[in-house]
Amino acid sequence: MAWAPDGERILFHTMRSDQTQRLEWIATDGTGREVLNTTGGHDAAFSPDGESLAFLTTTCWDTGEDNNCGRDLHVLHLASGKVSTLTTDHRGGEWTRPDWSADGRHIVYSTGYGLRSVDVSDGTFLDVRIPVYAWTPVFSPDGDRIAFTGQDDASTRKVYVVDATPGASATVLSDRQLDLRDWLAQ
Template sequence: MLFKRVVLAVGIVVAAGLPTAGTAAAEQGTAAGLITATGYSSGSPALVSLDPVSGDVIRTFAQNAEDGVLSPKGSTVAYIQRDDTCIPQTEGCMYARNLVVADGDGSDQHVLVRGIAPETNEAPYVGHPDWSPDGKRIVYDSPRGMEWIKSDGTGQEVLTTTGGAGTFSPDGQSIAFVRTTTYETADGWEYGRDVWVMDIATRQVHQISTARNARSTPVDWSPDGQRIVYVTENGLNAVHVATGAVTELQSSWTTPLSSVQGPVFSPDGTQIAFSAMDDFDYTHSTYVVDAADGKNLQVLTDQAVTPTDWLSR
């Protein structure tokens, strides 16, 4: 989810009693750029972006919208928005979650993919879009699996029924996702989740991580395409694509964190931003850590936001 230009922007309020976002960034050399995120401070999701250096509030892009990502040229944005139309149920209504695209200035909004009714009792939805590096396609998840569609609304296709939210590699040749598989133990069959990668040209998939502890949330590639960061049951891991070597980024954290979400690499690959809950006081914050080993954990903002991308200007 790494692109060259950005139009979206909004800032943040920094946690009281902690270094300001700009101070924390200066201390550890945070890469510049903007972090796009889903914000919840207004009570409903909104598309925002965070300045990882100053923490300044720049702009709220769209209300009632989440999971926003920019096209490579920054001219178009894709995000998820709840439809206002009631879908009658036995008790009350459900509301579809649609994939919406719009111009970078917020104009010309239109639904690219309508929410698909799942086989569960959950509201119909699609989620977690990501642009291909050439800007021609968007990959997203649905109750049918991992799908993609051309940016003009044609070519909708299910890539795999056993994958969820997908993220394009920086070279556009692969898509990483979390896949649930079953495995046999002495006590019977159990479920586990790992990071897998699909080769777009051949549609072949291969397993990257093997610990069976990944969570079904979006992953992110390092800018050089060598590592993938993903959420685990215990925190945050980064796996080397070629070797499968895993770094447990949470092993050096002195603050116990849970409910980790939205890990994204900085444009230079030196840091990772993510949101999590502090298990001491049950507050949600956005943090940054060193990408190599997870050290230098710092609070970027105590606002309720979940990163979706970290962009260079």
């Protein structure tokens, strides 16, 4: 669930009886409920200008022994309804909402092996490998760093920060059991 940047609508996803998901929104006064995307989608986030949504889709496949699932990143352009697929390698990790950089040029989300920052204009990406399982990544207000909740091999949750550059090392910000929600500018 997410608030539109103008505070006028709330975004959410629903699960249909056939297990397909779709993105919907509704005005904050309870009127104007609309289906935005019927082809699947969850964990969506508004772009800073409110004109687009980044969201994940889940793809599952049978490996012969069990089912594997992965997630891909897409952008829905609200004015046209057009969906742009930014990744197709099913590397998205745990169900965690992506986050936009403040300038709207990049989207970060967690993967099975770290974090991925995707350039919205051309789909190029930077994988930030980290030694912990990560979720809830958020860009710093200047877009130079990414904070996230991580869990180590001992199942201890901590909040980390890492530079949004190749080869960067993550730094522990808090060793208390925390779940990160957002990065606030001072």
